[in-house]
Amino acid sequence: MVTVVQLATQVGSLTLRNPVLAASGTFGYGLELVDFCPPEALGGVVTKGLSPRPRAGNPTPRIVETPAGMINSIGLQNIGVEAFCTQVLPALRQRGATVVVNVFGETEEEYATVVERLEREDGVAAYELNVSCPNVGKGGMEFGHDPSSLDLLVRMLRRLTRRPLWVKLSPNAPHLLAVAEAALAAGADALTLVNTFRALAIDAKKRRPAVATGFGGLSGPAIKPLALRLVWEVHRAFPQAPLVGIGGVLTGEDAVEFLLAGACAVQVGTATFRNPAACLEVVQQLQAFCQREGVEDVRELIGGLRWR
Numbered sequence: 001m002v003t004v005v006q007l008a009t010q011v012g013s014l015t016l017r018n019p020v021l022a023a024s025g026t027f028g029y030g031l032e033l034v035d036f037c038p039p040e041a042l043g044g045v046v047t048k049g050l051s052p053r054p055r056a057g058n059p060t061p062r063i064v065e066t067p068a069g070m071i072n073s074i075g076l077q078n079i080g081v082e083a084f085c086t087q088v089l090p091a092l093r094q095r096g097a098t099v100v101v102n103v104f105g106e107t108e109e110e111y112a113t114v115v116e117r118l119e120r121e122d123g124v125a126a127y128e129l130n131v132s133c134p135n136v137g138k139g140g141m142e143f144g145h146d147p148s149s150l151d152l153l154v155r156m157l158r159r160l161t162r163r164p165l166w167v168k169l170s171p172n173a174p175h176l177l178a179v180a181e182a183a184l185a186a187g188a189d190a191l192t193l194v195n196t197f198r199a200l201a202i203d204a205k206k207r208r209p210a211v212a213t214g215f216g217g218l219s220g221p222a223i224k225p226l227a228l229r230l231v232w233e234v235h236r237a238f239p240q241a242p243l244v245g246i247g248g249v250l251t252g253e254d255a256v257e258f259l260l261a262g263a264c265a266v267q268v269g270t271a272t273f274r275n276p277a278a279c280l281e282v283v284q285q286l287q288a289f290c291q292r293e294g295v296e297d298v299r300e301l302i303g304g305l306r307w308r
């Protein structure tokens with residue numbers, strides 16, 4: 001008999017039709033890959049990070065392939081929140097996609113401007129605050145590395161919205177648990193773990209860094225074991241906190257590993273560069289895994305790692 005698998009999951013108060021979301025920065029604004037991966041078939045899509053005004057991003061080259069991953073230094077190029085609201089969001093809404101908007105600012109006020117603009121729109125399921133981008137001079141990581149700055153930022157945004165606030169944390173933070181605690185105490189509904197790892201690739205012939213900014217952010221399968229450790233550590237420290245796991249997910253089984261480590265949902269990033277249907281295939285493979293293993297409800301897996 002074939003097991004009927006219940007794939008829906010909860011991230012705090014938000015119900016997702018399945019636990020697989022497309023990760024910020026790797027799936028455009030949600031519509032670019034519809035022929036390969038309709039956004040409404042996923043648990044959700046997380047948009048490219050939006051700022052109050054359009055940003056051109058960093059100089060090129062800004063992407064380099066590495067063993068089992070890539071280093072990027074895009075620098076948060078984006079169309080700005082206004083263009084997103086008028087040109088993209090209506091189509092995502094019409095398709096019935098669950099839209100998580102990734103928000104970025106150089107200052108607290110800039111984060112607030114983006115959230116305030118989006119509050120005037122229907123069809124935003126949650127905000128994901130990028131406080132962890134390693135590739136920009138101002139903002140981002142400054143908040144994600146310092147518990148007291150993050151506390152102020154999350155408290156301020158909490159007053160502006162009743163929608164779920166997810167805080168995307170940096171694996172580069174010297175005290176990740178302190179930052180996680182600050183975000184939760186300030187009213188975050190969930191934590192997304194993790195953004196990219198600060199890294200360096202060198203072009204040996206030119207004797208220069210391979211990306212123009214020098215350092216960039218490492219993603220892809222290379223970081224999966226590191227990301228799993230961080231998810232598990234944060235889950236153990238804050239077992240009630242909804243976590244969204246991310247880092248190197250390529251297959252359904254990778255997604256299962258993040259769920260076992262304590263994530264309620266996962267995001268798929270770099271895999272989409274190799275295969276534009278990757279997110280959809282992860283959903284299918286996750287379902288097949290559950291069928292094979294007799295898991296009737298995917299939520300049974302969450303935090304199910306047998307540590308000893």
Ligand SMILES: Cc1cc2nc3c(=O)[nH]c(=O)nc-3n(C[C@H](O)[C@H](O)[C@H](O)COP(=O)(O)O)c2cc1C
Nearest residue numbers: 023024025049072130194195219220247248269270
């Ligand atoms: C090209 C590129 C652009 C990204 N842009 C963003 C972004 O705008 N905001 C953000 O929070 N994370 C961004 N990320 C980080 C990813 O969402 C994700 O956290 C990271 O790549 C790890 O997941 P992965 O190994 O599945 O790619 C970006 C990653 C890549 C590779």
